[in-house]
Amino acid sequence: MSEDAPRTTHPALTILGGGVMGEALLAGVLASGWAVDDVAVTEPFAVRANELSSRYGVRAADGNAKASRRADVVVIAVKPKDVGAVLAEISGALRPGTLVVSIAAGLPCAFYEQRLPAGTPVVRVMPNTPAVIGQGASAISPGTHADEGHLALTERILATSGLVVRADEKDLDAVTAISGSGPAYVFYVVDAMAEAGVLLGLTRARARELAVQTVLGSAALLAETGEHPVILRERVSSPGGTTVAAVRELDAHGVRAAFLAAAEAARDRSRQLAAEAAAPQHG
């Protein structure tokens, strides 16, 4: 880059929790040009903290309070049951105006606002694991004190790992049930298709290779054509052919109804997580 080229400035970002999603967000911002000095991660398990530090070159040695003190944006990426304890640690350390972004399932913005200094801007996010390869889907929703600038900043951070959409907070449990948990449904379908291939005599490796490429190609076809899935399904289904015979079995075995029930169960569990996190801790 020439010395005259404009430099993009990035806010100081601290990610609390270096697990699956914390690492995905970390990798995304670094790949998008965040400097390692602008990003820190916290992780209580020292072996994991060292791993993240040596893999990405970011600071991972500090505790939550110290790492949050110098941040412009703090991303909470611990499990929902651990969020209350983390907020108690960082509440006194945040500088006024620090944006708190949480990816924890279930917990509403109000949960954070009740535990952080008055006026703290909070944005709730529901990402998903394809963020690991920059193919994630995230929905974001503002708390009481988050303005357009906070939403735009959150979008900037999440866009480094995929699609970002804005959603009303009342819809975030539904988003969790569809795109948050959704990758697991797709992996389940791929595994079932591969198993079916084995049943029909294909090797396991060949069956999985074909199932993965079929899902990849079908998703790309949907995204690139913008066609309705029913239209694309009809194009596969020749009159009197193999596909219509197969889809009749999916219907007969209640696969569509199972997806609807699964989404309701995930939505309900998301609500329960909020209730459990708000309940007094025992033990």
Ligand SMILES: NC(=O)C1=CN([C@@H]2O[C@H](COP(=O)(O)OP(=O)(O)OC[C@H]3O[C@@H](n4cnc5c(N)ncnc54)[C@H](OP(=O)(O)O)[C@@H]3O)[C@@H](O)[C@H]2O)C=CC1
């Ligand atoms: N996995 C997913 O598909 C999605 C997850 N989410 C949400 O993201 C959050 C993280 O999930 P995920 O990454 O899967 O979970 P992980 O268990 O992989 O990551 C959580 C990390 O937080 C660490 N941790 C625990 N306590 C603390 C603490 N007090 N301070 C700092 N770090 C701590 C854990 O360390 P240790 O293991 O040593 O305890 C662990 O590394 C959850 O709230 C989840 O609801 C949202 C969307 C999708």
Ligand SMILES: O=C(O)[C@@H]1CCC=N1
């Ligand atoms: O299973 C969970 O609770 C998290 C939230 C969405 C995906 N994984």
